[in-house]
Amino acid sequence: MKRREFFRNGTLATLGATLFNPFSSVANVLNPIATSGKAKNIIFMVADGMSTGTLNMADMFLNRKYGRSSNWLGLYRESRGTRALMDTASASSLVTDSAAGSSSWGGGVRVNNGALNVGPDGKEHKPILQKFKEAGKAVGCVTTVPITHATPAGFCINLGSRGDQSKIAELYLPLKFDVMMGGGNDYFSAAKRKDAKDMYQQFELNGYTVIKNRTDMLAQKGGKPILGVFADDGLPYTLDRNQDNTLQDTVPTLAEMTKTAISIMNKNSKGFVLQVEGGKVDWAAHGNDAPALIYDQMAFDEAVGEALAFAEKDGNTLVIMTTDHGNANPGLFYSDMANADFDNFQNFKHTNEWVLKQIRKGDTASRVVEQIADAQHIAITQAEANDLLKYYNSVSEEGLYNEANLPLRKLAEIQQKYTFVGFGSMEHSADYVELAMFGPGSNLLKPFVKNTDLHNLMLHATGMI
Template identity: 50%
Template sequence: MDRRKFFKKGTLLAAGGALFGNPISGLATTMDYDISVKGKRAKNIIFMVSDGMSSGTLALSDHFQNRILGHRSVWMSAYMDNKVTRGLMETSSASAIVTDSSAGSSAFGGGVRVANGSLNVGANGEQYLPIWQKMKRKGKKIGVVTTVTATHATPAGFNVNNNSRYSEPQIAIDYLNLGVDVVMGGGDEFFNEDKREDKRDLYEDYEDKGYAVVKTLNELKQTGKNKPILGIFNEGALPYQLDRKNTPELEKTIPSLADMTKKAIEHLNTSKNGFALQIESGKVDWAAHANDLGGLLFEQIQFDEALKVALEFAEKDGETLVIFTTDHGNANPGLIYGKTADKDFETVAKYKYTNEWILNQIDNSYSPNKVRELVDEYLGFEITSSEAHHILGYYSNIEKEEQGLYNYKHLPYEGFANMQKKHSSVGWISMDHSSDHVEVAAFGPGKELLKPFVKNTDLHYLMLQAAQIENKF
């Protein structure tokens, strides 16, 4: 094939974000790849997304693992050992400097910037073929693994075209029709006939197409390599890792991201033509939206554990490109300077549950003292009686209920996080996405294609070039 023509075409497509009103389209150009030298082909691609990971989240996770667990994070170790190519990435969508997850994933998936809320569909209805469909058409097995609903924005962006990220019941059908070989995460409500509006039993439909349908960790472990896998382990998202590891029943029944990653690779690696796998730690983003420190740290650590699985496989395999990054920043947490900051941050090691879990225990029957006891027992710090009264005000409608993405029960996330800050020395700038230039790294064949500064759409074409797949579909 004429690879120069291939990437000339790719550059034009990637630049297409300007057609849809990208407010900063002129600030970042598409990669000008040097394609005169043909490198080693990447037979397999693993694309890993820590959704909503600001650079502060990465730093906090590394500090915690270094100071409390006695080792550096896998992500930072890859940097320190000089095993990867590293860059910064601009994350804007076609409609805004600050992207949402669907537009962010579509940039990776379709190679063109689209408006927030859309999945690989342009302003005038243009549909951009998602990259996992391109890989499937070349004979590769494809898969998605996430800690939120399997049909959520990030996994969907690698596979489907839809005007709305919220069309999750349809996306569950799309995965079946497209033949996605591995689908794992939460979202029982989108597959279960008792919960779907159309009463369609998608579990049965997947089984009829030869899928192994699994709903527990034990069932996942017992699944063989020869069948495609639908693993749906919860209604809604999977539990936070911190809550899971301190709740025996959850730890027994719900797989970790590393568990799912290992099984997904095991199945997909049976393909003679290779595979493409997208892995997401989706609740890093959810915890950032809630300013939930324990939730955030342990979701990022969970991502790190899955990253270790992927990198160890890739290092042994020698034919696998691993890309790890995020789709955007969120809330920009950071350890704030002070005489007791180090000591304060180390108290996070005492956390047994997330703020979400704690706040869900409280109801109108609680006294201020009972609230204080709850916080002390499960988070290891003391709040004042006045603060306990303030928290209870949210449950008796004295205080105005909090809104916010994924705050379905209107819990007092922000109010509680502000109290927690005094004890952890970790602060936040907001409870929403941010426009950070974010970290991106690559390991394996094709890693040399990653430039120091890229647009999110560039990664689409990097994967195609690394896999030596011509962009003609």
């Protein structure tokens, strides 16, 4: 498809968005900062695995506890920015995985699930951050999961299978991207890697500054490429971090990583392109872990706030907010006490994963009831506690990101009786997902797009094509 056939004239595009988008207005679409000109910078925000219900519940939580909107839905309420729906399919399935989802943006084509910018025919498609790096822009990724995980990798490298994260760490080395931060010590440390390669040393020898804690990250001023790794695997869930002073001192939030990356990369006179991923949103959805899901979505929204604040002040930055796919389709369902039931989450101190890791084989039902009451302020029954204990004695519950075989689904089912938040599954969904943009280039967004359309949109918004 030719570019002029896909990208409508700016006035027609914004008129179309107005007709199909009840949250936009003529006054807004004529805002020169929001809709006209070329973008010098792009901040691409991904709440991985964010079903619409996840976005909604985080906003409802913020409204009920703090009396304010989420930054994302605040754009809609205030008629700022542009909104669309996005089709997330991969080449091999209506239901994408994160590798194919990110590759659709990164390489501009649909690939099979599991592949990173390698098409079904074996052809490699240059990832978008490599294109922007060659154009002279600063580029990078920050995430709450391993920096070698599928979503950041989809913007960066070509590989037939997402599974070899140690290989992905090696492929990052020659790219000299400006900022790469997240978890993933397992794939850089000589003590953790199967081949005993010291990738930290290799990155340092190639001119990188390697940082491993929050204090050192906050002190960074740029000048050299930065590799920041703050956990063996993914970073801790936000709710659990909030209860642990050591984690708060040593592990940065996604908002802090985002703000630091922007401040460093903004020194480049030709601009920057940054991908920001709330990757633990997806992990929480896979675990049907409602408290983890809501609090990590709110943490992602804090990062959205940092991006929007910078973009509003800068005037040359396009902020894109979306997800690669839905996951588990959670939501708050009807009960006579729906408000009070949902407000129970305001008293939670820990995620379901944290709670289940405290339970041991041989614990009594009374002890389990007490543990959950202390961590989550809900009083389950003795019978429900015994149902959980069965899994520690004989039953195994497997699942993605559940290496400890914790009874995550069972606790979610029990918890639903006290919060009325339920889940449709523990897997990705084929739902069309939310997509929003703010800043120069947002006028290019049509009301309904395919995920691959965003590749050329970014190139077009920055004048690359």
